[in-house]
Amino acid sequence: MKHFKVWFILFIMLLMYSCSTSSDDSHNNTVIEEETELYFPPISGTTWESSTPSDLGWNEAALTDLYTYLDEKHSKGFMILKNGKIVVEKYFNNHSPNADWAWFSAAKSLTATAIGIAQDEGIININNKTSDYLGSNWSSLTQEQQDVITVKHHLTMTTGLEDNIDSPLIWACTLPNCFTFNSAPSTRWSYHQGAFTVLQDIITQNSGVDFKAYFETKILDKVGMAGSWNNVLSLNIFSSNTRSMARFGLLMLNKGTWSETEIVTESYFNEMTNTSQNLNKSYGYLWWLNGKESFMTPGPQQTFQGFLVPNTPSDMIAALGANDQKIYVIPSQNLVVIRCGESAGVEQLANSSFDNDLWGKINAVIN
Numbered sequence: 075m076k077h078f079k080v081w082f083i084l085f086i087m088l089l090m091y092s093c094s095t096s097s098d099d100s101h102n103n104t105v106i107e108e109e110t111e112l113y114f115p116p117i118s119g120t121t122w123e124s125s126t127p128s129d130l131g132w133n134e135a136a137l138t139d140l141y142t143y144l145d146e147k148h149s150k151g152f153m154i155l156k157n158g159k160i161v162v163e164k165y166f167n168n169h170s171p172n173a174d175w176a177w178f179s180a181a182k183s184l185t186a187t188a189i190g191i192a193q194d195e196g197i198i199n200i201n202n203k204t205s206d207y208l209g210s211n212w213s214s215l216t217q218e219q220q221d222v223i224t225v226k227h228h229l230t231m232t233t234g235l236e237d238n239i240d241s242p243l244i245w246a247c248t249l250p251n252c253f254t255f256n257s258a259p260s261t262r263w264s265y266h267q268g269a270f271t272v273l274q275d276i277i278t279q280n281s282g283v284d285f286k287a288y289f290e291t292k293i294l295d296k297v298g299m300a301g302s303w304n305n306v307l308s309l310n311i312f313s314s315n316t317r318s319m320a321r322f323g324l325l326m327l328n329k330g331t332w333s334e335t336e337i338v339t340e341s342y343f344n345e346m347t348n349t350s351q352n353l354n355k356s357y358g359y360l361w362w363l364n365g366k367e368s369f370m371t372p373g374p375q376q377t378f379q380g381f382l383v384p385n386t387p388s389d390m391i392a393a394l395g396a397n398d399q400k401i402y403v404i405p406s407q408n409l410v411v412i413r414c415g416e417s418a419g420v421e422q423l424a425n426s427s428f429d430n431d432l433w434g435k436i437n438a439v440i441n
Contacts (some may be wrong), residue, residue, distance in 0.1 A: 104318070110408055114324065114333040117298040124160040127439065136438040138161070143435050145396075147428065148239075148416035150175055151316030155410040155434070158324055165316070166415070174301065174313040175414040180396030181368070182310035184289065185273050186229060186360035190342035191292045197281050200225040207276045213253035227259045228273050229359040230300065230350040234259040237266040239373055246308040248272055256352035263353035265372035267309070270360070274310060285310075297321050297332045316412055323401045323410035326391070347391045356382045362425060364390035371425060382425055385433035397430050411436065 099428045114121040127134045140191040141164060144152050150169035154162040155420040165171065177184075192198045198207060204223050205212065213220050213235070227233040236256040244252055252270070256262065274285040281288050294301065297323050301314030325331075326347075346359040349366060354377075356362060356369035365388030368377050380440035383390065386402065393401040397417040401412055418428035 077321055079273045092115060096250045099256055100359040109433075110150075110157045111331075112324070112328055112408065114127070114328075115158075115298065115321070117296075122160055123158075124163075125156055127161060130156060130161065130440075132161075135441075136435070140435040140439055141166075144354040144413070144415075147418035147432075149418075150415035151411055151412065152414075153320045153412040155324060155327075156441075158327075160320075163316075168414075171317065172315055175399070176311050176313045176395075177319070177393075177399050177414075178311065178397060180319075180393040180395030180399045180401055182270060182287075182395075183291065183326075183393035183401070184312060185270070186358075187293060187314070187338055188277060188285070188289050189225070189229065189273055189359070190330075190346060192277055192281060192288075193342060194339050198225060198276060199324075204228065204272070204276070207280050208272060211250055212272065212436075215253065215255050216253050216341055219255055223259050223374050225273070225276065226359075227351075228269050229346075231263055231265055231269070231357065231360075232260050232351050232353065233266065233269045234262055235264075235266060235269050237264040237269075238263070243307065246271070248275065248308060252328055261353075262349065262353065262375070263357070263370055264375075271308070271310065293322075293325075293337060293370075296335060296337055316414055319412045319414060320410055323403050326401075326407065327405060327410055362392040362394050364388055364392070367394050369425075370407060383429045385430045386435060388417055392425075392429075394425055394429075398426060399409060400429070400432075407440075 111125055112389070127137065145166045149166045152162065154164070154166045155159065169175070177353050189198070189200065190356040193200055200318055201224055203221050204225055207225070210217065221231050234255065234257040236254045248268045248271050278285045293299070298420065299314060301312055301318050304311050304313065325337060329340045330336065330343040331340070347361050347363065348358055349355045349363065350358045354370040355366040356364070362382060364382045364386050366381070368379050369382045370377055387404050387406055389404065389406050391403050396417065398413065400411070400413040413432065418426065420426040420428060
């Protein structure tokens, strides 16, 4: 647990850039619901249609307990969308609808989507070696070691590079001397910030525009998000308001298409949101996946049996960030759930016990 204490110190530094249960086995089963057309809010303005919990037959009495729990767990913004419409939107601890908050590693899923768009446009191919896009000196590996690492290995956290997760500055570093050999690619799953960050460099060096500009044009503007990237040390941190997080979740609920506008192809979306390797079956292309037989977490080289979040439906996919930033997408129920805020109590980089406890409260409302 030593590295989590180190990370606590690092993320306290980053917060200046921030904006503003028992398990029930029945929740493990995906319920196939009748298809309902999704609603998409206009690209500009604040109009967003809503439904009420009573319209949906939800247990309104359980909302008070949910809100109390979110408040006690240092939440800032919380939303639930059903069929694209807002059912719950609540702000806590002096946060507001227009205030921004850092996504931390939940923004990895934004980058994975941008990579898919770049592949759709023929700029890159994720099956090609990283050296094709960053040159022959992007790491300190031998040429033979380096040339078997592909873009897909970066998307799946299986580059085999030494992660140095106990040393956050080296873990996040993207200089060639920070990328050293640990094992052959595809033989070790390791949550490695620096190896992830070079995906943004690949877009910058091959699209003709900076990654931030590419993201803004290809994703942010097309779905009506508002937000910005800020460089902190070796990290590129994305911040936005809570509704922008919900917009991205809605895009993913519709498999990469906003209303009738395809943002990323459904074929890439399906690859991105399914098991990408056999080491951590609960990980896609920078997306976390529920309903798999086992999972790994950032840090220890240990595999845990069971679902990532037992209290959620098995088809849940999630963008998860440090200090409990959450974008949950539940296709079988046409749900998107957003939580941003300070740490709920357990300092971890992605999933935490908070996920399951929170969903215990949510299930009391929606089931």
